[in-house]
Amino acid sequence: MTSLKPPAQAAALHPRAGRRCHNALNALHSTHYFSPDTGRELGEIGITHPKAVNFAARTAAMGRVGAGVVTAAFYNYKHETVAQHVPGIWDTASPEDVLAARLRAVDTTLRRLLGEDALTSPEMAEAAELALRATEACSRSARPLYSAHADLPVPEQPHLALWHAATLLREHRGDGHLTALQHAELDGLEALVSHTATGKGMRPKWNFTTRGWNQEDWDAAVERLRARGLHDGAAELTEAGVELRKDVEEATDRLDRAPYEHLGAAGVERLTELGNVFAGAALQAGAFPADLLGKE
Incomplete structure (x- = not known):
């Protein structure tokens, strides 16, 4: 006898579920920015x-831009x-050589931060x-940025495949975020100032070091926002x-x-859980500078 019950509905996705998942995966993606392995690998091809x-x-994924x-x-x-x-x-090293060096750095970074058991685990x-x-x-x-990275091949090893996917999801969200910032009429530095606040x-100081701004630039952006x-x-x-x-x-x-x-909601919940485990382990292993975040 055919059941008259309606089919079960998939659980609705929480409005911030994607943000929470992204935050966990982005932390894992970002480890290589602060890893000495990245500087070493690119240094070996002349970028110091x-x-x-x-x-x-x-x-590098965008080519010789x-x-x-x-x-x-x-x-x-x-x-x-x-x-x-x-x-x-690009006169020092080709984008292709940089991409290869970056992937080597990601590999050694994740091996050091997470350990071999995590890299070969069913959870990874x-x-x-x-x-x-x-x-x-x-x-x-x-x-x-997303589209350029989407043209790259997916690495075979699970930890590198996860990092690659995290990169795609990070850049996809990031590119969309820029659209939202422009709609809010926040220029690049105003976006940094308001986010830091x-x-x-x-x-x-990290924005000065990495983004090239100085205190005078920062103060002018604060005044524009004020x-x-x-x-x-x-x-x-x-x-x-x-x-x-x-x-x-x-x-x-x-x-x-x-x-x-x-x-789907269940998949996002599980990916967020796993992402938090791996990102938490990386954080505990010293992946990021202690004074990176927050206001001064």
Whole structure:
């Protein structure tokens, strides 16, 4: 006898489920930015300046692009700083050589931070499978960094496949985030200043070190935000500023929901759980500088 019961409905995806999953995977992806292995591997092919290492590692998937393309895609870096190293880095090493060096650095970094048992565990293979499944629903439209990385082959080893998928999901969300920032009329430095004021962004000194800004630039951005009623001129966002940042994050969630809807609520929950385990282990192993986040 045929049942008259309606089919079971899949659990609805929480509005912030994708954000939470992304945050866990992004932490794992980001370990190589602070790893000495990245500097060593790129140094062996001739790229030694710390800023050049950063630009080369993240840009190589786009090919031999110039400073303008990098500034546009990165959004919150000072163009003059980018132009000091791009496109000159491609005269030192090809994008293909940089990509190979980066993957070697990711491999040794994750082996050191997580340990061999974690890399060969069923959980690592499961996380890689789930993350890659989520990427099936990513969109290339208006997402240059994601789209460039989506052209790269998926590594065979599960920990590198997970890192690759985490990179795709990170850049997919990041490209959409830039759309949300522009809609909020926040330029690159204003985005950094307002994010730092939430207590979640990098400390100003790290933005100076990595993005090329200085205190004068920072103070001018604070003043622009203050004039819009978004910043108190000291270190805090106003109520309007807090609301604007909330709107930006919610818009980013909407633009980034497709991969996580494709994976489904149960898959997203499991991937978030596994991502937090691996990211937590990396954090405990000293993957990030102790003074990276928060306000000064």
